[in-house]
Amino acid sequence: MDFNLVIAGEAGQGLNTLNFVLSKILFKSGFHVYSTKDYESRVRGGHNFMKIRFGDTKITAPKDEQDILLALNKAAVEIHQDFVKEDGIMIYNGESYEGELREENQDKEIFSLEAALIADDIGNGRVANTVFVGVLLKLLGLDLKVAEEVLGEYFRRAEDIKGMNIDALRKGYEKAEVAKRRFEMPEVTPRDNQILINGNQAIGMGAAVAGVQFYSAYPMTPATGVMNYLAKRQNDLGIVVEQAEDEIAAIMMALGGSYSGIRSMTGSSGGGFSLMVEALGFAGIAEIPLTIVNVQRPGPATGLPTRTEQADLLFAINASQGDFPLMVIGVKDAEDAFYQTYRAVNLAEKYQMPVIILSDQFLADTEINLEAFELDTLQRYNGFISDEQAEGISDYKRYEFTEDGISPLAYPGQMTESVVLIDSDEHDEHGHIIEDAETRVAMVDKRHDKIEKLILEDLEEPEYIGPEETDYLLIGWGSTYGPLQEARELLEEDGYNVGLLTFSDVWPLPIEELEDRIDNTVSIMVENNATAQFSRLISSETGIMVNHEIVKYDGRPYTAEEIYDAIKEEVID
Amino acid sequence: MDFNLVIAGEAGQGLNTLNFVLSKILFKSGFHVYSTKDYESRVRGGHNFMKIRFGDTKITAPKDEQDILLALNKAAVEIHQDFVKEDGIMIYNGESYEGELREENQDKEIFSLEAALIADDIGNGRVANTVFVGVLLKLLGLDLKVAEEVLGEYFRRAEDIKGMNIDALRKGYEKAEVAKRRFEMPEVTPRDNQILINGNQAIGMGAAVAGVQFYSAYPMTPATGVMNYLAKRQNDLGIVVEQAEDEIAAIMMALGGSYSGIRSMTGSSGGGFSLMVEALGFAGIAEIPLTIVNVQRPGPATGLPTRTEQADLLFAINASQGDFPLMVIGVKDAEDAFYQTYRAVNLAEKYQMPVIILSDQFLADTEINLEAFELDTLQRYNGFISDEQAEGISDYKRYEFTEDGISPLAYPGQMTESVVLIDSDEHDEHGHIIEDAETRVAMVDKRHDKIEKLILEDLEEPEYIGPEETDYLLIGWGSTYGPLQEARELLEEDGYNVGLLTFSDVWPLPIEELEDRIDNTVSIMVENNATAQFSRLISSETGIMVNHEIVKYDGRPYTAEEIYDAIKEEVID
Amino acid sequence: MVNPEIYEANRETAWCPGCGDIPLRQCLAEALAEMDLKPSQVTMFTGIGQAAKMPHYIKVNGFNGLHGRALPPAIGMRIANPEMKVIVESGEGDTYGEGGNHILHNIRRNPDIAHFVHDNQIYGLTKGQASPTTGEEMTTSTQPNGITARPFNPIKFAVAMGATFVARSFVGKKEHLKAMMKAAIKHKGYALIDILQPCVSFNKVNTYQWYMKRVYELGDDYDPTDYDTAIKKADEWGDNIPIGIIYKAEGVPIFRDKHPQIGDRALVKEKKEPTEFQALIDEMK
Amino acid sequence: MVNPEIYEANRETAWCPGCGDIPLRQCLAEALAEMDLKPSQVTMFTGIGQAAKMPHYIKVNGFNGLHGRALPPAIGMRIANPEMKVIVESGEGDTYGEGGNHILHNIRRNPDIAHFVHDNQIYGLTKGQASPTTGEEMTTSTQPNGITARPFNPIKFAVAMGATFVARSFVGKKEHLKAMMKAAIKHKGYALIDILQPCVSFNKVNTYQWYMKRVYELGDDYDPTDYDTAIKKADEWGDNIPIGIIYKAEGVPIFRDKHPQIGDRALVKEKKEPTEFQALIDEMK
């Protein structure tokens, strides 16, 4: 059972805070929470909204239909009223367009409250949004205790502001008495070991826990959240976040950090990632560990800066001139984002190569509740030779030929008698420039061997959900994971026999599970891009042509219903 | 019938001039000429060599086995002696290692001539190489007339140097009397309408003839030749070649030129191309015509700067974040390079999008004779509206929705009452930033429509050579064209039924001819890269998995024999 | 003088109420009008950022390109078309940060371009990270311990690198700003104006008041053609911030002069047919 | 002093006989030896070019990266390891051309790095195109009408941008060059030496003789700590070319000082286990 609430208004009206506070209250009360953001590329004005879906079971997708609309301006009413259920309620800041509003929304309750006036009464116009929090809690039949705690924590640094907010909360709660609509909330109890986290935070946390000591980046929406997460904690963690002069510097700084022996990482969105690709190939040939996160947004070029898409897949896989080993992971949700980032940093060091994490704005900004990550299940992979080993080396070969293509890794200064030389030219075992054909071939093969080893030892097959025998097989990668799960359930409820196969590791492409499951079923690829890139990747690696492709490229994430409808329309009907 | 001659020595010994002069003499004498370069990334020293293959029929590939070795230093003898035929001749500058040389080369004639001393006698040490030209002409039984003409032309700006060279030529001719070996040359007569040209020159010429008025680039081997070709002629042509501060500036300058209404182009090799990809996507979304040439070299990163590879294919096709229309053409030889460059510039303007030409070092530096290009067969496609049309426009929409996705193209200042606005953000018909889903989808579709039109109207199917029914089908793209042709003939001579399908247009991928021909035959992909990228592209677009893949990634071009041997070994045996 | 309204500088914007970009736009429209330029005679090149949205909010030809890359395409236009008035406009992050290499080398080219930098000492559009000109008093979400590099002084940079017109202005001084804009557009060569522009949302240090208290106009006694004075003046910042033309050199050859083969021809009006290039083929025979 | 031979500075090179890079290498080896540094205590970051091949021809830790990108990775090492001596070395095309944005912003960071620019006023490796410092007398294959932008003055640039150590030297003055190198390596902060280095293959203007005739050493009477003098001196070029430390400022905070959270810790020696990060999880509860 779940409820849906949308908060809408313009940039600068405090929607982010309102969303955070409300989500946290619901989370702390024991609900499963799933909150998404839809915002424009501007700082004030325009139209933004946040949807909070919550209930007593795990939630994995946003929903269009809403029980409650909290409209902070007139546009919010106009844009969202049609999505409010017949028995829903629309709350807004009492204005003069009352009449028309009521006419268009005969069945819904409309609750108008002059929160601004109440806030002014309290003595600070900026607490108006908190009045609405009070209203909502009343309608949901929740008590004020948790809310007071959350506000207390949020405003802990200013006693007076905290007091006014709690005042506002109570006023809202009282005023809502007159509203007729009440929602029956399921019984939930706060669970101890849960966290509330979004995709960008999960990646930042994964990086920190993996021991990343240096994050260099240049701001770019929607990737800046990763940088902010780490920057905010750099003093506590004793690590460095440095804003580079541009993205080329960002990735090269990180490569310098890696070469010097510290775990380093960079991140951006498509435009910044584009500028990094020469250095990506350099990491490939020079065999420098590097983790790069690309939080995708709709392109090409500047595109839609604050929106979502999954259209950098083939670019990431094929980025930079020449052939070289590379791993690409498309993270699925905040939980996956955490564990995969942790894994990416370790694999980058194990295989001495670049690993790209593909996230997107949808995942980056979606806040969900999760079981707290279990740190004691995580194993750090140390790719460097030990200091004792280092002492014995008198003629270090950075690119020594070995069975599995992985050469012993040392950092400059680790060996007193040897130096570490890396090179972006084709080179010999010592890292010196070569011109001859034999060494060239041997080095290409050496680098390729690492991928062979990765495929054997570390590549993860996609997750499968569904019955063993299916009539339909949904396929996806990355952040469509959640909506696809719910869509599969909707189809199952209709009596269809549907399986779901979703990939995190996309390059090298794991093909066993796919080849096992794709026969005798109708395969349906669902992607958040215009040209079904993953479908083409599957064909390229297996020759399999997926039967149906469902794509969406309007910059918005999928809802489960949308996928469900598309499948009913394009496939099943 | 053909002869093979290799000139080898170190950088700085004048190999380039020697190669040019000899090729030109042979060409002017009426031979078909095919000369390739193998050089290191240095200015003096090391080991470089040029091979000139010539004969009385068209030549399309280099050959390993040589009739004549002209060795300018000892290393040249050591490296190349094994490739000289039993009945060949080795010519070198008399040195003290005579004895061992004769021992190892019992059957070959060895001709030693102290050209340096002769040159000193003439009064200029630098004419030593010309002495060798005289020697060669004697051995080949050619007379001196054409050679004197060519030298006269080459040194036309310095009468004294010219005289000394002609002197040297004659001295060499005389001295060669004592050599025993003579080669029987086929009867050839100079043909009027032929040119001698390499790949880079052909691209530069194609661009000039297509009316490119602005070429902005940053030097990068092996692409600099295109820039040099145009720069050298910029005063005569009244066009501009500008060296940019970096490759990002290079492509953005060119885009500024295009936007302003002049045909503009940029070029680089992989590393510089990597830096251009953000702007490539920008050209895609902003719908700016642009021609980009990427003269490939082995990567990743700095790789092997002066060598050859075809490993930027998938990168070029997928370069830059997001989905957008793009065309990629892999040019096959100097003739194709000329016509395709001409076509690329026109198609870029017709479809208002970026067109990438993929060449490589092998093609760039290979000089061949060709029938002179026929300019009167070429049609300029004018993509801009006329000045009369422009005058009538009061509300110009740069991105007007049309049937075929192509909006009327005007340049700033062309309309007195309207302005031209372009944007890298997603935009409306006027070019203004948008946020809404509907316009986004419509604009993506509009851009996609252009590709549909291109596929219908302009896409070229691959060239097929061979019998209608085949047992084996060789497939290739770009510069392997020549060696593949000869390899096919070799196989045919052995009695095999072999067809050859070679692609210039690789993206969008033309699939009709391929799908028609690939059934009931053993398909063999031959590529100059490590991971058979074109093979993967074909799978991705058609689901067809080619039966065999032959790859080469040592930085050297294929010879026909190499392909022939690989097929015999890996496929036929 | 044309009517400034033809520039439609009252279009709705995505800028914050109170943003310094708004009066800047007004000054630009008035400056253009006073120079009798029609929208079709002016082209504006921008990168990405709040400032860089300008071509959407004023009617001139516009090229809203990539972050950091506003200058290079303007060079392309300078080759194509000698008549067009070319304005490059962008934020200071765009110009001095991501785009640093282009301003460095375009000062050397001295193209006939007026370059207006909206210097709000912050990355506005991406919500408040330090830009090259952010001051040492500031902490931000990505610089919690303050900036990690000393602030960049664009005036000093431009004067030292030999820019032929270097000015500073402030959006709070409209007449001054307008005068600077007109002088920059008239200048034959590369003309930079670093325009102080408050960001009311993210820069809580360098506010209208902060600037207003500090800026002073250079008087008639200041000689902008004197290089030695200029290079000293360029260092002034803090309690007293000079606005006006800091340095100006006339008669320095411009970029097109270095391409004598095109003279003052408008390449955009020339279209040649393939058959006109036979000589290129003949020389290869 | 260690034996300069441990640097193996007699390795075979791909440089042309007579190239100025060769004596430069010799000076470097001697400077390092005189400073008692072992190969493992020094790391050299380079880009791509003739100069940038240096790490192959001398035994120290080496990072031969990408054209134009020698500086940023050195910053990464400055974060990781405060003890290593960090040298950045590359051609002037690499440093001031492709890499212009990095030198611009790293002067602001003032990292503890010695930066040796081999300034041969030409793109050597790519066979003779103009570089930012190519003079106006030169024509090249890509600049048949001569350079299209005025030459870049690296000394002026660095002094004006506030670099804390700015010097010029010449490979024909070996003792001088060695002394400069040692001073730069000792300097706490960013130290630039623009090293005049003839390219015997492509630069037929700025030859050994050309430089030799013009360079003169700054005397004891020159005070490199006086900024006003320095900014003037920086303009000197042509018939008289000063070599020596043009400007020097001590005590300016370095890059690591702006990251107080790492103090003088060598991050490279710290490795944390996942379980040490429980607090990150608890704050999300």
Ligand SMILES: Cc1ncc(C[n+]2csc(CCOP(=O)(O)OP(=O)(O)O)c2C)c(N)n1
């Ligand atoms: C390649 C690239 N990197 C980063 C960004 C994100 N980005 C957009 S605007 C901006 C900074 C804007 O600052 P400024 O130029 O000072 O303009 P303002 O918004 O302050 O006017 C950044 C970092 C981008 N669009 N492209």
Ligand SMILES: Cc1ncc(C[n+]2csc(CCOP(=O)(O)OP(=O)(O)O)c2C)c(N)n1
């Ligand atoms: C991204 C990129 N662009 C261009 C090149 C080609 N390139 C290599 S070295 C070089 C210039 C070298 O000049 P400089 O830095 O002055 O060094 P020098 O060879 O003169 O020592 C160029 C343009 C490259 N390797 N990578």
Ligand code: SF4
């Ligand atoms: S964020 Fe700052 S610069 Fe951007 S519009 Fe708002 S006030 Fe202006």
Ligand code: SF4
């Ligand atoms: S080309 Fe010039 S810089 Fe390069 S090695 Fe030769 S002389 Fe030195």
Ligand SMILES: [Mg+2]
């Ligand atoms: Mg700014």
Ligand SMILES: [Mg+2]
């Ligand atoms: Mg140089």
